[in-house]
Amino acid sequence: MTCAHAVSVGFKKIDGVESAEIGLQRGRGLVKLRPGNRARIEDFWSVVWGNGNKPKETRVTAIGDVVERGGKRYFRMTPGDGNYPVEGVPVKPGRARITGVLQPPKDKRSVVPIRVEQWEPL
Numbered sequence: 001m002t003c004a005h006a007v008s009v010g011f012k013k014i015d016g017v018e019s020a021e022i023g024l025q026r027g028r029g030l031v032k033l034r035p036g037n038r039a040r041i042e043d044f045w046s047v048v049w050g051n052g053n054k055p056k057e058t059r060v061t062a063i064g065d066v067v068e069r070g071g072k073r074y075f076r077m078t079p080g081d082g083n084y085p086v087e088g089v090p091v092k093p094g095r096a097r098i099t100g101v102l103q104p105p106k107d108k109r110s111v112v113p114i115r116v117e118q119w120e121p122l
Contacts (some may be wrong), residue, residue, distance in 0.1 A: 001058060002089065003028075003051060003052075003053065004022040004023065005022075006051050006063055007022050007047055007048060007051050007053070008020050008021065008022040008042070009101075010031070010047035010050065010051065011029070011031055011044060011047055013047075013063065014039050014043050014044065014047070015038060015039065015041040016017075016033050016034050016036075016037025016038055017032075017033060017034075017037070017039060018029060018032045018033060018034045019031070019032045020032075026045050027056060028056075030058070032046065037078065038078045039070050039078070039081070040077075040078070041058055041060065041077075041081050041102055041112070042082075042100075042108075044058070045058070045104050045108075046089055047068065047113075049108075053061060054104070055104040056066075056104070057101055057103055057104075057106065058101065058102045058103075059078075059099070059100070059101050060098075060099070060100060060101075060102065060114075061097065061098070061099040062075075062077045062097070062098060063077075063095070063096070063097050063098075063122065064077040064096065064098065065093075065094070065095055065096070066086065066092065066093050066094055066095075066096050066098075067093060068085070068093045070084075071087075072085060073085075073086040073091055073093065073118075075100075075114050082111075084102065084111075084112055084113060084114040085111060085113040085114070086113070086114060086116055087113045087115045087116065088100065088115045088116040088117060089116040089118065089119050090119075091116060091119045092120060094119065094122075095121070095122040096119055096120060096121050096122055097120045098114065098116055098118070098119050098120075099116075099117050099118040099119075099121075100114040100115050100116040100118075101114070101115045101117065102114050102115075
């Protein structure tokens with residue numbers, strides 16, 4: 001079994017994953033989630049770490065809620081999910097579709113910001 005196959009199988013076991021395609025040569029993948037899923041970015045990184053690899057920069061397009069706390073803005077992709085501090089493009093609180101990049105932390109318990117590239121209020 002190739003590493004890409006093992007990661008693909010692991011991704012498909014995450015609740016809410018509709019499909020997962022992992023490219024061995026480029027070390028990239030495309031994951032499609034079902035509407036209403038509760039999958040978290042950290043779930044995917046855990047699969048990659050669990051297969052003896054280091055996850056790379058992760059690009060996402062997600063619908064969620066931008067919330068403001070203590071003068072800072074955070075993006076919550078799913079109910080009960082952690083809040084990702086927002087960096088980059090200015091966003092306003094409320095429901096939104098965001099495309100951005102998350103960098104896997106060196107310390108798995110670190111707070112991970114999302115670097116917003118595109119923001120669309122819903």
